[in-house]
Structures are given as C-alpha cells and as structure tokens.
Amino acid sequence: MPIQTDLDLNVSNQNHEVQSRRRLLKAGLGACTMLALSMAAPVVSANFNRKPFEKKISLLNLHTGERVHSVFWANGHYVADSLRSIYKVLRDHRTGDRVPIDLDLLDTLYILQRKLQTKQEFHVISAYRSMQTNQMLAAQSGGVAKSSLHTLGKAIDIRLPGHRLNNVHKAALGLQMGGVGYYPGSNFIHIDTGRIRFWQG
Numbered sequence: 001m002p003i004q005t006d007l008d009l010n011v012s013n014q015n016h017e018v019q020s021r022r023r024l025l026k027a028g029l030g031a032c033t034m035l036a037l038s039m040a041a042p043v044v045s046a047n048f049n050r051k052p053f054e055k056k057i058s059l060l061n062l063h064t065g066e067r068v069h070s071v072f073w074a075n076g077h078y079v080a081d082s083l084r085s086i087y088k089v090l091r092d093h094r095t096g097d098r099v100p101i102d103l104d105l106l107d108t109l110y111i112l113q114r115k116l117q118t119k120q121e122f123h124v125i126s127a128y129r130s131m132q133t134n135q136m137l138a139a140q141s142g143g144v145a146k147s148s149l150h151t152l153g154k155a156i157d158i159r160l161p162g163h164r165l166n167n168v169h170k171a172a173l174g175l176q177m178g179g180v181g182y183y184p185g186s187n188f189i190h191i192d193t194g195r196i197r198f199w200q201g
Contacts, residue, residue, distance in 0.1 A: 055110045058121035059086065063093040067121065072106055090127035090156070097130040102154040104193040108177045109156070112191075115171045116163060125157040125188045126150060143201050149179070155192035157183075165189065173198060 055073035060066075068089045070082035086106065091098035109122060129137070129150040138144040149155035160168050165182075169189050172180045181190030183201040190201075 055107070056119075057086070057106060057110055057113070058119065059089055059124055060121045061089050061093065061124050061127075064089075069121070072110075078103060087128075090124065090153075092128050092130045092133050094133045095130045097128070099128055099153045101128065102152070102193050104177070105154060105156060105191070108175060108191060108193065109158075111175060111177070112168075112172055115175070116160065116168065118160065118163065120160055120162050122158045122160055125159070125186075127156045128153045149192040149194050154194065155179075155190060157188045157190050159188045 053074075054071045056069070056071050058067070058069045066089045068082075068085045070079070070085055072079055072082040072086060083100070083103075087098050087101055090101050113119070113122075127150070129148065131151055134144065134146070134148050134151050138146050138148075158168075159165060165184055165187060169180065169182045172189055172191055176196055177193070178196060179190070179192040179194045180198045181201055182199070183189065186201075
C-alpha cells in the first residue's frame with residue numbers, strides 16, 4: 001500500500017480545493033444560501049462573527065465501529081489532520097487500504113447534512129474499496145460496477161438514523177452534485193461525484 005506523505009496530501013489538497021470551490025459555487029452554494037436565508041438573520045450573523053466559517057462532518061463506519069467527528073475545512077482551507085482521520089475511517093475495512101477521499105464528496109455530505117438540518121452522524125456502509133475488494137463484490141453481485149467510483153474514493157453508501165431513507169434520497173437528488181442511487185431494500189443511498197444521474201437498486 002503506498003504511503004500518503006504530508007507533501008502528497010498538501011498537493012492533493014491544493015488541487016482539490018480549486019475543483020471544490022468551482023463545484024460548490026456551481027451547485028452547493030445555492031443550497032447553503034437557501035438554508036441560511038431560512039434561518040434567523042441575527043443568529044446567523046452572531047455565529048459567523050464569533051468564529052470563522054467551518055465545515056464539519058460526523059461519520060460512523062458500521063463495519064469497524066470507528067467514528068470521526070471533524071472540522072475538515074476552516075479558515076479557507078482543508079484541515080490535513082482531520083482529512084487523515086476521515087480517510088482512515090473510510091478505508092477499505094477488508095484490506096486496510098486507504099486513499100484520499102474526493103474532497104467534493106466530503107463537501108457533498110456536508111451540504112446534505114445542512115440541507116437536512118441535522119448534526120446526526122452518517123452511518124457508512126461502504127466508502128473506499130480496493131480493486132481486490134471491488135472485484136470480489138462484483139463477482140458476487142451484478143449490482144456492483146467493475147469500474148466503481150468507490151475504487152477511486154469518489155463514492156459512499158450511507159444511511160442517516162432518525163431520517164427516513166426516502167427523505168435523504170430526495171435531498172441528495174436535489175443537490176444535483178453527482179450520482180445518487182436509491183437502495184430501499186438494503187436501507188442505504190449511494191452518493192458519488194461522477195456525472196449527475198440517478199437509479200434505484
């Protein structure tokens with residue numbers, strides 16, 4: 001397994017920051033703006049005056065029991081230590097392999113959380129998958145793509161306790177930020193940063 005150095009991480013972050021800013025301006029910013037307008041203006045103003053704008057995320061890996069509650073973006077930059085913690089929790093639990101998760105995917109989860117007006121942690125069924133794991137799953141099920149975006153760290157399968165799956169699905173579709181799959185029989189939705197599309201499994 002290749003070791004992700006701090007230099008690699010910093011270069012990756014810089015590249016992703018440019019892409020993510022464009023993506024957020026194009027799609028997610030509208031969602032956040034609408035949400036902000038729906039909140040009480042004095043409260044919002046007070047919160048933003050007290051501390052810089054931050055992006056937080058909470059995740060629980062259902063296979064390992066590991067949790068992460070992190071501010072992954074603050075003061076205009078992604079937070080390297082928080083990203084490392086997130087990458088660890090979202091690793092391939094079968095092989096232990098990990099890769100940098102697409103920052104656009106983290107931004108999508110953050111915006112989805114804001115849209116649903118919750119701080120509840122996302123329960124993660126599957127995030128990064130090594131090629132070895134993906135090939136094994138594809139051999140077992142026709143529903144697993146051989147060239148899955150999971151193998152690139154660009155997809156995640158989640159549920160959100162306390163929220164009906166169809167409501168989470170509708171909210172994810174409304175973001176128009178990538179692919180969204182709906183799997184009510186298995187109680188999860190798939191989100192990725194590929195082209196905008198949707199399907200039901």
